[in-house]
Amino acid sequence: MEQDVSPVTALVVTAAAGDQQAWRELVARYAPLLVSVIRGFRLTPAETEDVAQTVWLRLVEHLDSLQEPRAIPGWLVTTARRESIRYLSSQHLRRMSDPLNDDQPPVADVPDPDEGLVRSERHQVLLAGLAELPSRQRELLLLLMQDPQPSYAEISRRTGIPVGSIGPTRSRALARLRTTPAVRGYVASEPTEGDRHDAASLG
DSSP, rough: OOOOOOHHHHHHHHHHTTHHHHHHHHHHHHHHHHHHHTTTTTTTTTHHHHHHHHHHHHHHHHGGGOOOOGGGHHHHHHHHHHHHHHHHHHHHHHHHOOTTTTSSSSSSSOOOTTTTHHHHHHHHHHHHTTTTTTTHHHHHHHHSSSSSSOOOOHHHHHOOHHHHHHHHHHHHHHHHHHSHHHHHHHTTTTTTTTTTHHHTTTT
């Protein structure tokens, strides 16, 4: 039987056993993905943090029952969407039930929870794939995805990678990213023109 050597699997098992360092590493790997999903609902930074904390609590509750630890990206995306919609619904109901809250926007101005989800899907796939990479490669690609992109000198300072090695390291990281389950699964599923736009922007 083929042995699962995924670093995420090892982290999940260790974190479920109570290892706080493993839990912190899981959060560090998947926080960009989680925040990206929640921001798609146009929540404020404070609201985003509240929803993210709720999702992390849900993960703690289910960590030891996950049958496939590498399914965490999909689980986080689904739960983040559900909690974001729940939050928006509760806020909407609160505005409707408060007769003194006349300065709130009308119902027509409430954001559609589904708006922007399709647009952010590719970005979420990339973030899920990045979570599978070693921390140094993950940090490098996240820096290269920033807008505006930091200079190579700044990237070198923050990652410890020599300026002359950033290009080769980026190439190796991208090659590894393409082999992650999240990216392979997405590429195999009905790609459309421009599906690799985010990944190409790293090159």
